[in-house]
Amino acid sequence: MSYDLIIAGGTVATASDTFNCDVGIREGRIAALGHDLGAADRRIDASGKLVLPGGIDSHVHISQPSGEGIVMADDFASGTLSAAFGGNTTVMPFCVQEKGTPLRRTLREYHAKAEGCCYTDVSFHLVISEPSEQVLGQDLPALIEDGYTSFKVFMTYEGLALADYEMLQVMSVARETGALVMVHAENYDAIRFLTQRLEQGGKIAPKFHGTSRPIPVEREATHRAISLAELIDVPVMIVHVSNREAMEEIARARSRGLKVYGETCPQYLVLTEADMDGLNMEGTKYVCSPPPRDHASQAACWEGLQNGVFQTFSSDHCPFRYDDPAGKLNPKGRTSFRWVPNGIPGVETRLPILFSEGVGKGRISLNQFVALSATNHAKMYGLTKKGSIAVGMDADIAIWDPEREVTIGQSLLHHGSDYTPYEGIAVRGWPVTTIVRGQVVVCDGVLEARPGAGRHVARDRSAFARPAG
């Protein structure tokens, strides 16, 4: 039987092995790995290239309502286009519960926005902002049953932060239903207090965003989130970890047998707090939470990627335009850092940065790269058919040119933002071809697919979400 597509002559890598073979694809699935596979409708020559599982970015924000007058820079078309050009085949955006609106209705709205315009597969996490009886007792368990098997909770942000009591309530639902809880760990009251003190002292420049949420703010909340999870006996994923002290909380919990996982992001590897200290409002381009720290924190995060404190490496893509009152330059005389929307774009640059700075500089192996960029995301969040190159898996593949030298710059990228915080970073290694369930989306840097090539994927429950007992 012939194949729809054969990727020939490349070096295939998974989270555990590296080997030379051809990949035969039929009906969207990987049908054979080997040599001399025979006939195919199409052949892609991958000699001299790496054939890797398509990236899974399990932490992105797309088309999220972002407060008064602020508009996120990516819709599902541009966000997933940018993802595809960055070697990703699946992204996992958040569907944020709107207070007073039925959770299912909000989810339908997100689906409507994504429908027919995605270039990669998409799978939503939920964000629980109002754990009402209806949500805890019915809506959330039903949605988890329907394949939305993870949700995020926030310990900070006006309108999103949950009190400890509420954290315990939603964690109990996760325990009963097998969902994985993701936590944004920063101490809300501490940030409010510090922000007010800074503003009273006239310290309102973008760089004070960092001062308003220093490391103890993150470390304390990480510790508290883990303690709450321990009380319920439920696994927990601490997302966007920025520094060693928070990592130590995770490592310590794990050494006590708790199922605590960690995620870090490119901004904590290559940016520092000093980037927020630019001319005029340039510093807002780097404002995200937790904020980028210092070089010692960068080194710590690399260690965490090497030694398994972190299971996943995600972009936390949360794009706003810079030169835009609906973006980073907030209007209405709101000049304090407090009003700068938090988040930076990075879905297209996540993997080139990890590859070049990680594999290229000998900090991680190629197989670790695959685990951190795809395989572990699939396992952690129940994407059972994704994240590896093996017979029977979805044919989600990124072909990389490991030698290609690129200086990252806004003009290369496909996101809706008008800047990249990674401008000028030189990388070696770039994804050139992206294949989603056997369909070639990007070929040699040229878009081939139409919007709608990507679709929503319901997920299984993850083994990582099972209580330790």
Ligand code: URP
């Ligand atoms: O600053 C950030 N990270 N914005 C995105 C929202 C979040 O907390 O992940």
Ligand code: ZN
């Ligand atoms: Zn967050």
Ligand code: ZN
């Ligand atoms: Zn985020």
Ligand code: ZN
């Ligand atoms: Zn081609």
